[in-house]
Amino acid sequence: MNLAPGEQRHHEVLIIGGGNAGISLAGRLRRYRFRDVAVVEPKSRHLYQPLFSHIAGGTADAFEAVRLQSAVTPPGVTWIQDKAVDVSADTHTVLLHSGSAVTYDHLVICPGIQNDWTAVPGLKEAMEGPHGASNYEYELAPKAWDLLRTLTSGTVVFTQPPGPASCAGAAQKPLYLACDHWRREGVLKDIRVILAVPTPTIFGMEIIDEELNRKTAEYGVEVRFSTELASVEPVGRTVELVGTVTGVAETVAYDVLHAVPPQSAPQWLKSTDLPAPGTTDGFVEVDPVILRHPRFPRIWSLGDAASTLNSKSGAALREQATVLAKNLRAVRKGRKPGTEYNQYSACPFVVSRNTVVFSEFDDKYDPMPTVPGWNDLARERRLTFIAERVMLPWVYWNLILRGRA
Numbered sequence: 001m002n003l004a005p006g007e008q009r010h011h012e013v014l015i016i017g018g019g020n021a022g023i024s025l026a027g028r029l030r031r032y033r034f035r036d037v038a039v040v041e042p043k044s045r046h047l048y049q050p051l052f053s054h055i056a057g058g059t060a061d062a063f064e065a066v067r068l069q070s071a072v073t074p075p076g077v078t079w080i081q082d083k084a085v086d087v088s089a090d091t092h093t094v095l096l097h098s099g100s101a102v103t104y105d106h107l108v109i110c111p112g113i114q115n116d117w118t119a120v121p122g123l124k125e126a127m128e129g130p131h132g133a134s135n136y137e138y139e140l141a142p143k144a145w146d147l148l149r150t151l152t153s154g155t156v157v158f159t160q161p162p163g164p165a166s167c168a169g170a171a172q173k174p175l176y177l178a179c180d181h182w183r184r185e186g187v188l189k190d191i192r193v194i195l196a197v198p199t200p201t202i203f204g205m206e207i208i209d210e211e212l213n214r215k216t217a218e219y220g221v222e223v224r225f226s227t228e229l230a231s232v233e234p235v236g237r238t239v240e241l242v243g244t245v246t247g248v249a250e251t252v253a254y255d256v257l258h259a260v261p262p263q264s265a266p267q268w269l270k271s272t273d274l275p276a277p278g279t280t281d282g283f284v285e286v287d288p289v290i291l292r293h294p295r296f297p298r299i300w301s302l303g304d305a306a307s308t309l310n311s312k313s314g315a316a317l318r319e320q321a322t323v324l325a326k327n328l329r330a331v332r333k334g335r336k337p338g339t340e341y342n343q344y345s346a347c348p349f350v351v352s353r354n355t356v357v358f359s360e361f362d363d364k365y366d367p368m369p370t371v372p373g374w375n376d377l378a379r380e381r382r383l384t385f386i387a388e389r390v391m392l393p394w395v396y397w398n399l400i401l402r403g404r405a
């Protein structure tokens, strides 16, 4: 529905953002018999972002990652097609872009994370030009595969940004998919592949680092550790990479640039009262265990926009959605919110066109395998590729978004 300027409505639970977090939470709340749930979401189409990496690496078609928002909004949930622009926690009101307002008993904030393409000089222009692409924008992912697929020699630079990111490791997936493609085509030896990561190791967990180091060595990738993309010169096709420990800058000429942008909280959130006082990143302050705002008890948050301690991912918020729904149900019944988020997160590294290294970890990057003690999925496997590429998208559309998984 669309609200007229000046119009005001009330909902028992109002959710800002109808992405992965918002829709899966709405589905779960309906299952828990919440009757009056509304989602504010401006876009008409819902995107399944993990498939962007497969689109960029040529193992999925773009259409597979999209559904109509109307089709994924759970039956009985009100979809307000608008954008939140401000939250007044004192009056329990969300102001919308249309000039209307919605009051709430409980508010859940999950508008995701924003891609800051202009944070690196020249990066936005490079993405708009003929030689730059990224798996972090739906529109740029098919372009990435066109560029990577048709390359037979030259230099490709892949970059992963510092700071908070949505499934940070996903920056590397198109690299492995492209390298395997080039190897099959017999041209890998003619392509110089450089990967710049901001961290001192390739991921940060010993068992995963071992596997990824083995794969990068196998493909002959030059990995630059503790290195950030400082600037791009899109016309001359060069990037400046800077070592954050050494301070040394290196200029590299590229034929293809596959970049992932720095990311931060949505701009409008940064100017509300919702981030923790004294912080600058703008993410919604929450108790990272029960997912409730510590200063505004009617406000909750999950997913990429929440200042939880875990590495941001769909896998993390799947756990969070269950915790948050159970805690809302408890509060509605006058009980304490006692369900706790265990800080689980995961990142399936697609390391070839038919294998995955599946990392599962907590907020300290200590292994947290789904089956306790069984670290086997952290090794390169075909089984986990089938799970990630074939089973998970089905589970996402049919179970997760309906609050059933």
Ligand SMILES: Cc1cc2nc3c(=O)[nH]c(=O)nc-3n(C[C@H](O)[C@H](O)[C@H](O)COP(=O)(O)OP(=O)(O)OC[C@H]3O[C@@H](n4cnc5c(N)ncnc54)[C@H](O)[C@@H]3O)c2cc1C
Pocket: 016, 017, 018, 019, 020, 021, 022, 040, 041, 042, 043, 048, 049, 050, 051, 052, 053, 082, 083, 084, 085, 110, 111, 112, 113, 135, 136, 166, 167, 170, 266, 268, 302, 303, 304, 305, 312, 313, 314, 315, 316, 317, 346, 347, 348
């Ligand atoms: C390329 C890529 C690959 C990934 N791969 C994986 C993976 O393999 N495994 C994994 O677990 N995770 C992966 N992730 C991470 C996962 O997709 C995210 O963690 C997840 O989508 C976050 O869900 P969210 O609901 O918080 O944000 P989103 O899904 O981004 O949804 C946010 C929604 O809020 C809406 N919105 C924004 N602003 C407003 C506003 N002002 N008012 C109302 N609505 C608003 C947006 O339109 C959007 O629909 C990947 C992410 C990317 C980008």
